[in-house]
Amino acid sequence: MVITLLAVTTLTFFLMRAIPGDPLSSLARVLPEQIRANYYAKYGLDQPLFTQYLMYMKSLLRGDLGESLVNPGRSVTATILETSPISAQVGGIALLVGLVIGIALGVIAALYKNRWPDVLVMFVAIIGVTVPVFVLASLMQYYFSVRLRWLPTSGWGEAKHMIIPVIVLSFGTIATYARYIKSSMLEVLSQDYILTAEAKGLSTGQVIRRHVLRNSLLPAITILAGRIVGIFTGAFVIERMFSIPGIGFYYVSSINNKDYSMIMGTTVFYAALFVIMQLIVDIVYTVVDPRIRLQNKD
């Protein structure tokens, strides 16, 4: 785990410095040489690259992610701690909504395979996967805010601000899960033990609840891990469109602005979160799936 993080940090550090430009180029200005030199000296950018790397790693070990180069006075750690919960709030609700609706639709599609509910669900799923979120977001913003005036176009702080972003963000999850659950359910339905269960005389409802659903949800946990990490890192496009002060902005803008410390901070944060999440998923698996526990004992 530590090695993975070290590798990610080192690679990112040198890759990002290989990109031409510097934090001052975000101003889209050509500045006099002396002004540039003073700025470089202030942030230690005039030191040899390897010295800068050592300095960075030293402060990283102390848990200090440094100060933003583009937003002087704003600490990277504080920015991450302030903005990622906001992203997580929108993303979390959207994920929950998406999961519930997605799983329900997937079950319906599997049970009514090749009949109209299945066709309808798959149609929605294909739209959800293929239509880019910003198109969906623009459409919803236009109809609900401009035409109907039901909801504000953008903003943050009240429940009404979250409605459109949550719907738009959950759409992708709904689409992914509906398709995923459908196929894994169909697979389970064709298993011998389902036949056995039916032969035992269980009702359809009981078969679905006790055997089909439980078994077909297992693989869904794997893709869930990535999604949970994703909600903390924000949704850049949606956050930008709806003026949500989340972390997504910093992931994209820090690279465009060459805000070195912010690039490093957000990358380390993402990598750490991802590694931890993988660990949790492995643990959860042993709890949910008895077969894994059995193998471990052997």
Next chain:
Amino acid sequence: MKRKAALLLAGCVFLAACSGGGGTASSTASSQAAEEVSQAQEETSQAETAETEAEETPADTAEGQYYSSFMDADPATLDISLRADSYSSEIMLNTMEGLVRTGEENGSYVILPALAETWEVNEDGTVWTFHLRDSVWEDGEKVTADQFVYSLRRSADPATGSPSAFFLQPILNFGEINAGEKPVEELGVEAPDDNTLVITLSQPTPSFMMMIDATVYYPQREDKIAEFGDKSGSEAEYYISNGPYRLESWVHNNSIVLVKNENYWDADNVSIETVTIKIMGDITTAYNAFQSGEIDSVYAEALEWRETFEAQGDCFPVDYPSASMGFATFNNKDELFSNVNMRKAFTLAIDLDEMNEMCFSGMRSPAQGWVCDSMSVEETNYRDRAGNMMQAMRDDMEAEGMTPQDVLLKGMEELGLGDDPSTLQVTMGIGGTDEWYRTLGEYLQQVWKTELGVDVTIDYNEWGIFVDNIMTGNYQIGFLSWGAYYNDPYDVLSLYLTDLDMVMTGFSNAEFDALVTAAASEMDLEKRIQNYIDAEEILIRQECVVCPVACAEAHYYYKNYVKGYATMNFNKIGLKGMSTGER
């Protein structure tokens, strides 16, 4: 029609309210108001009639006027010495007060007293003395001349690493201090007493008054900087104002709220109580918000949106030239472009009117020279005097009975490159990769192919890479924009001084240098203008160092009830001059 009525009302109100208007403005105020009324009656274009006086204070200053607008990005920082982006400058303009504010009157700029009640300059134009009025910060602390001295020294100090410090260039010893060769105490600023600020310049600088409404000339509180430390200007709680508004709240990437500062010296003339500035990174969101009435102003260049707004009827457009020039720069050290006829051929091949339509949807104005249409020398519009130099260059060519291709062939002959334009290898760099830049690149490629017969390769890069190439002289032609920092032709002409050469053209001309340098310290207005014109003649008409293409324009829409907005580029009155009528 609605708009007309509103204007008539505004005009009448103006007559009633203009008494006590600041400084030079009041003398012509009534004629201005009368002119507006008649304009409205004649139903001239909305944009023209929309022109209202900046210091207008309508009598209907009802309690609780509010205004909402937007910015497309979060300010980087509100630290006076560290800021450099335009977003922070917009917030500071409304929350800080400097020595003077530039206003507008009948299409000319006027310098209005702000904290400096009066000022005088010694005979040779090097020592400027400002007499400050008694005023306080939002917390009641007195604004003193010492705070100006502290602020200027802090920005000049190399340890501060201020990206806007070059604005202090004219001040005595700035160069040495910023290079770390002299202590900051030697900067040419002094405070003999609390209400007197003396700034000494290294040479006479008649345009100095045009520079000092820049944010870097605002005062700073040493006690607050010490208290805030590194966090200064990073959040609303680490910021203190002395201007028309105070910073009530700042949620990064979401919104900024400004509330009228009751301690402001001119608070009686501030109409709007609360201002909400929403940060909308996506322009479509801003358009939607404008349509649904959540914000009161928006800028719009895209034709389809302009049509939508026009059809809506509850808003009106305000258009005026800004001071950003789009141009193709030639590497004058390149084998091909070291030849003046090559540079001229590539310049004259472009039909600037057509290019404006094709590449900028007609929303810019075709270049008339290197200096933008909006710039003036004190109160005289520069372009009106200098004329259209791009046309003059074309006339010169036509007088000789030549076409752009003839000029190219002449250049090729001088360079010994034969007479087949298709053998030339030319690459143009463009600092962007999205559709707008592609259109631009492909248009120029096609123009040079048909007009000159030259196949030009276009090299699209991200801005950072592109600028690196320009700065290291690793280019033949590059497309850039340059926005003026302050309103004087020196600001943009000085880019090409041999010692500066800010866009790495490699151009060096002793006569040009002499003219521009002389103009910078020429106290006689007429001589100064003439020097600028002569310098621009060399730069464009004779040497064609760069190819100016189009000057950007500001295109705003305001809701019908908004009054007192700027209609000129360097107007720095801001929200202070604005008000809202009945919504």
